[in-house]
Amino acid sequence: MKKINDIISSVNSALTVEDCQYPTINVPVEQLKNVAKKLFENGYDFLINLTGMDYKDSLGVIYHISSSVDKNAMVVLKTTTDNRENPVIPTVSDIWESANLYEREVYDFFGIRFINHPDMRRIFLRQDWNGYPFRKDYDSNPELNPVPLENQTIEAMEDVPTLTVNKDGDLVANSKPLFGKQEYVINIGPQHPATHGVLHLRVSLDGEIINKVDPNFGYIHRGIEKMCETKTYPQILQLTERLDYLSGTMNRHAFCLCVEKAMGLEVPARAQAVRVIFDELTRIASHLLGWGCTCMDMGSITAFIYGMRDREKIMDIFEETGGGRLMVGYNVIGGVANDVSPKFVDQVKEFIPYMRKMIKEYHTLFTYNPIARGRMENIGFLTKEQAVALGTTGPVGRASGWSCDVRKIEPYAGYDKLDFEEVIRTEGGTLDRYLIRLDEIEQSLRIIEQLINNLPEGDFKAKTPAIIKLPAGEYYQRVENARGDFGVYINSTGEKNPYRVKFRSPCMTLISALDPLCKNEKIADLIMIGASLDYVIPCADR
Amino acid sequence: MEVKDISIKNMKTEDFKDNAYLEKYVEELRQGGVNVVVGVLDDIINWGRSNSVWPLTFATSCCGIEFMCVGAARTDFARFGWEVTRNSPRQADVIFVAGTIVHKMAPVLKRLYDQMAEPKYVIAVGGCAISGGPFIDSYHVVKGVDQIIPVDVYVPGCPPRPDAMLYGMMQLQRKIKVENFFKLPNKPNREKETSDESSTTQSK
Numbered sequence: 067m068k069k070i071n072d073i074i075s076s077v078n079s080a081l082t083v084e085d086c087q088y089p090t091i092n093v094p095v096e097q098l099k100n101v102a103k104k105l106f107e108n109g110y111d112f113l114i115n116l117t118g119m120d121y122k123d124s125l126g127v128i129y130h131i132s133s134s135v136d137k138n139a140m141v142v143l144k145t146t147t148d149n150r151e152n153p154v155i156p157t158v159s160d161i162w163e164s165a166n167l168y169e170r171e172v173y174d175f176f177g178i179r180f181i182n183h184p185d186m187r188r189i190f191l192r193q194d195w196n197g198y199p200f201r202k203d204y205d206s207n208p209e210l211n212p213v214p215l216e217n218q219t220i221e222a223m224e225d226v227p228t229l230t231v232n233k234d235g236d237l238v239a240n241s242k243p244l245f246g247k248q249e250y251v252i253n254i255g256p257q258h259p260a261t262h263g264v265l266h267l268r269v270s271l272d273g274e275i276i277n278k279v280d281p282n283f284g285y286i287h288r289g290i291e292k293m294c295e296t297k298t299y300p301q302i303l304q305l306t307e308r309l310d311y312l313s314g315t316m317n318r319h320a321f322c323l324c325v326e327k328a329m330g331l332e333v334p335a336r337a338q339a340v341r342v343i344f345d346e347l348t349r350i351a352s353h354l355l356g357w358g359c360t361c362m363d364m365g366s367i368t369a370f371i372y373g374m375r376d377r378e379k380i381m382d383i384f385e386e387t388g389g390g391r392l393m394v395g396y397n398v399i400g401g402v403a404n405d406v407s408p409k410f411v412d413q414v415k416e417f418i419p420y421m422r423k424m425i426k427e428y429h430t431l432f433t434y435n436p437i438a439r440g441r442m443e444n445i446g447f448l449t450k451e452q453a454v455a456l457g458t459t460g461p462v463g464r465a466s467g468w469s470c471d472v473r474k475i476e477p478y479a480g481y482d483k484l485d486f487e488e489v490i491r492t493e494g495g496t497l498d499r500y501l502i503r504l505d506e507i508e509q510s511l512r513i514i515e516q517l518i519n520n521l522p523e524g525d526f527k528a529k530t531p532a533i534i535k536l537p538a539g540e541y542y543q544r545v546e547n548a549r550g551d552f553g554v555y556i557n558s559t560g561e562k563n564p565y566r567v568k569f570r571s572p573c574m575t576l577i578s579a580l581d582p583l584c585k586n587e588k589i590a591d592l593i594m595i596g597a598s599l600d601y602v603i604p605c606a607d608r
Numbered sequence: 609m610e611v612k613d614i615s616i617k618n619m620k621t622e623d624f625k626d627n628a629y630l631e632k633y634v635e636e637l638r639q640g641g642v643n644v645v646v647g648v649l650d651d652i653i654n655w656g657r658s659n660s661v662w663p664l665t666f667a668t669s670c671c672g673i674e675f676m677c678v679g680a681a682r683t684d685f686a687r688f689g690w691e692v693t694r695n696s697p698r699q700a701d702v703i704f705v706a707g708t709i710v711h712k713m714a715p716v717l718k719r720l721y722d723q724m725a726e727p728k729y730v731i732a733v734g735g736c737a738i739s740g741g742p743f744i745d746s747y748h749v750v751k752g753v754d755q756i757i758p759v760d761v762y763v764p765g766c767p768p769r770p771d772a773m774l775y776g777m778m779q780l781q782r783k784i785k786v787e788n789f790f791k792l793p794n795k796p797n798r799e800k801e802t803s804d805e806s807s808t809t810q811s812k
Contacts, residue, residue: 191748192712199747206747213750217715256716259665259695263672264713285713286668289746296745304742311670355673374680381677392673392767604669604707 069108070141077104087542088130090142095155098145102129102158109133110141111454113158114544115553115570116168118176120202124148125178127155130542130553130570131162134454134468137475142542147178154229154237157183164457167578175200179229181237185244186227190284190607193222200292223268223282244280245270252589256285260363260593263603265577267592274588279581283574287607294567299325299534300399302567306554307393309569310605312352313547315344317569318397323478324543324554325399328536335522337401338479343414343517344388344396345479346510350421351380352548353503356600360500361432363597364441369432376424383413399534401527414518418511425504433501442497446583446595449494456582457575460550462599465502466494472546486513496591499598535562549573549600573605613651614782616658618688624779634786650789657701658784659689661729661777664700666720668707671734671767675706683770688777697723702780704773705759708736708743709750721757729784731776732759735766742766 070089074081077100084090093101115130126146133139147153157180159165169180170189177198179186188195196210224244232238245251249270256264266282290309294302306321307314319341326333333341358373381391387407388394396402432438448458453466463470471488473481489505491498536558543554553570576599583595614630615621642650667675678685685691694700697720709717721730732753735741740751753759760783763776 190712204747208747211711211747213711213714213755215715215718217719218712256713257666257697257720264668264716285710285716286708287710287712287748288708288743289748290743293743293746308670308742311673355676371681374677375682378677378680378682391769392670 069139073104073108074101077101086142086540088140088142090144093143093145095145095147098143098158099156101143102161105131105141105143106161109135110139111135111162113162113164113168113457114140114551115542115555115568116165116172117555117566117568118172118178118200119146119557119566120176120200121146122202125150125153125176125201127172127178128555129158130555134450134470137469153178154181155179156181159183162457163455164575164578167574171574174198177201181229181231184226184228186229187223187225188284190287192218192284193225194218199289244268245278249277254592256282261596261603262359262601265601265603265606267580269584269589269592271589274590276584276587276589276592279584279592281577281580283577283603283607285607286604288604290608291567291569294564296563298562299536299564302564303398304393304395306569307395308604309571309608310547310549310552310573310602311392312355312602313348313549313552314392315348315394315397316545316547317552318395319345319479320543320545320547320552320554322397322399323545324541324556325534325536327543328539328541328556328558329399329530329534331400331528331530333401333479334525334528335480336524337526337528339517339521340402340406340526341397342479342481342484343514344384344394344402346513347380347383347414348394349510349548350507351377353507354380356503356548357428357500360594360597360600361438363593364438366432366435366438369428372424372428372431376421379417379420383410383417386410386413398527400530401525403527405526406521411518411521414514418515418518421507421511425507428504433504439497441591441594442495442500442598444495445587445591446496446598447494448579448583452579452582453494456579458550458572458579458599459575460546460548460572461502461506462499462576462579463550464489465491465498467492470551472544472551476544478543478545484513484516486510496595496598499600503600533562535560536564544570547572549576549602549605569608571605571608573601573603576601577606614786616778616781616785618781619778624782630782630786637786637788646790650787653789654785654787657727657789658781660692661688661690661780661784662692662694662699662701663690664697664703664720664724665693665695666703666706668709668713669736671704671706671737674767674770674773675704675733678770678773683774685774685777688774688781690777697721698725700724701727702729702731704731704733705737705753705757706733706767708741709753709756710748711750712748714750714756717753718756727784727787727789729760729780730757731761731763731780733763733765733773733776734768735764738762738764 110131112132112134117128119126124146129143174188227241251270254267255261256266264285268280270277290305306317354373354377358370361369384394387410388396448466450467453463453468459470486509538560541556545552550572555568557566559565737753740749743749761776761780
């Protein structure tokens with residue numbers, strides 16, 4: 067707190083730091099650039115999240131910034147502009163690279179344009195969409211935006227608008243083509259079995275070598291954050307599971323934690339332990355599927371069948387206790403929906419040694435296979451600096467040597483009392499990203515083993531009021547899901563539904579890493595690099 | 609001759625829930641009368657077709673994971689002759705619309721459907737594909753794929769269990785079995801269905 071005060075007062079003594087959940091600074095638009103630069107120079111090199119806001123009379127942006135060195139450091143910047151007709155804010159994408167996609171998202175949802183941003187296209191919606199859907203005065207009449215019958219033209223996709231300031235200080239809107247006329251561009255997706263969802267990649271090639279990858283999002287953008295604004299807190303829970311469906315339990319856990327933190331609700335020890343077991347089982351299931359799909363992308367159907375076979379065992383455990391398979395719907399605000407099944411403990415105890423044996427088999431079956439090695443070794447290196455700049459957390463960041471596990475940085479749900487290692491590798495290649503997932507399964511098993519042997523007795527759910535209302539304010543909760551740092555931001559005005567909800571998607575940053583990773587690699591390796599990142603498109607598109 | 613039969617090997621006819629609709633269809637076909645040669649050929653061809661349906665590898669979100677489970681070890685759809693998932697729509701017989709279809713995806717789905725060769729079938733998997741499901745209030749979600757392409761079988765659930773998908777597959781097998789192959793692709797029934805649907809959407 068003191069350090070932050072010093073940094074801020076060195077830029078402008080008029081700025082003050084408010085002591086909210088995290089130190090918060092309201093910055094006027096003109097000084098945003100200076101403050102951001104100063105923070106970056108002082109080690110705040112990781113932009114976690116960037117949220118657009120509509121305060122009805124003004125529009126604004128909220129920046130959640132942390133550091134890769136001093137991991138507990140967290141600071142929130144806020145800036146607003148009164149101009150609703152033509153709002154402009156200076157970009158921070160030249161300071162934090164991850165802001166590139168986030169700012170495009172804010173432009174898409176709120177119509178805020180960023181000065182000097184290299185690429186001000188809409189990110190999720192089509193370029194011909196009418197209006198900015200996240201503004202409170204958005205006209206949701208379906209006649210304005212009917213279901214389109216034709217795809218977007220290539221011109222619409224490739225024309226990149228920018229906004230710069232000329233010598234006289236006036237704003238100048240320009241546009242430039244994304245690819246040169248001589249460049250050979252191929253489309254991968256949106257319907258392609260190896261993009262792991264409906265991602266559209268436009269790849270510029272020089273022979274077999276990739277020059278540039280332009281990811282095109284939005285083929286599964288459902289507007290979940292906007293829908294949250296009209297729903298009550300318990301109703302939102304089911305939407306969080308459908309963001310990143312492979313780590314649905316963890317996303318739901320994150321939202322429950324955020325609401326519980328705001329309400330000041332204490333979760334019973336039994337519920338907490340069961341939640342953690344479910345989280346780790348979900349992580350194993352997700353990594354198994356990721357492993358299977360990675361292998362299938364290389365042509366090994368057998369490995370895929372093995373991964374799915376063992377995943378079914380976890381699905382059985384979920385079904386027995388939670389009632390659902392993929393969408394368990396088990397975490398609720400205040401605890402879990404029901405007590406665990408009498409068979410639960412035995413099932414989990416049976417699963418742990420089985421899974422340990424299977425990991426060995428996976429290694430023999432696939433990891434040491436010369437063909438697999440040939441496909442994975444020496445391609446797609448991501449340095450630690452790049453990982454921090456792009457904000458690629460989770461297994462991808464840890465494979466590059468960046469210790470970014472939220473379970474260790476900001477422990478929640480009793481993770482600080484558990485004994486487990488944060489698996490970190492140093493190379494940052496495709497093979498490391500492949501291996502780190504199998505090692506994480508091992509650690510997850512360790513966590514489950516500690517909890518299942520002494521599951522606390524007691525209630526499975528705390529008492530909650532019939533209508534849940536959060537006190538006015540802002541709340542942020544970070545959770546480590548299977549793909550990285552998942553964040554929930556809730557802005558409440560004291561009503562029974564939130565004013566604004568924002569989910570920090572780890573997958574969006576993973577996709578933004580495709581371009582630097584694939585540069586100068588061969589087109590055939592794009593599939594392998596994409597598979598090793600293990601992104602889930604509905605999480606990125608939301 | 610009595611050639612049309614809706615029974616399949618995998619499950620008894622009386623175990624299916626909605627037999628009335630298919631039985632009525634068979635009744636209609638019988639009234640028109642069937643040439644013996646054509647009828648026998650029809651039966652043989654449809655027996656082959658219904659046991660080797662190739663789905664397109666297509667999934668947009670959560671239901672796709674359950675679709676992968678159907679293809680994997682436990683509920684293996686190879687038992688029904690469905691295992692040859694095709695990555696190209698030109699080689700596929702059926703498209704599982706597994707997941708939400710949003711505005712930006714709608715023209716893509718339409719094009720995929722148009723690229724498939726006749727006779728082609730559509731299974732709408734999950735609440736989103738049927739009606740928009742949990743995202744029905746959203747500004748960017750198509751409220752049911754039947755607004756874009758005609759649907760043969762609806763499989764409800766969010767996401768449906770693999771067993772439910774198998775049930776939907778078997779329903780489609782039965783539907784294929786009663787078709788008049790030589791009258792395809794001008795399916796009178798399908799055209800009627802789509803015109804009915806378009807009228808209902810207009811009235812909405």
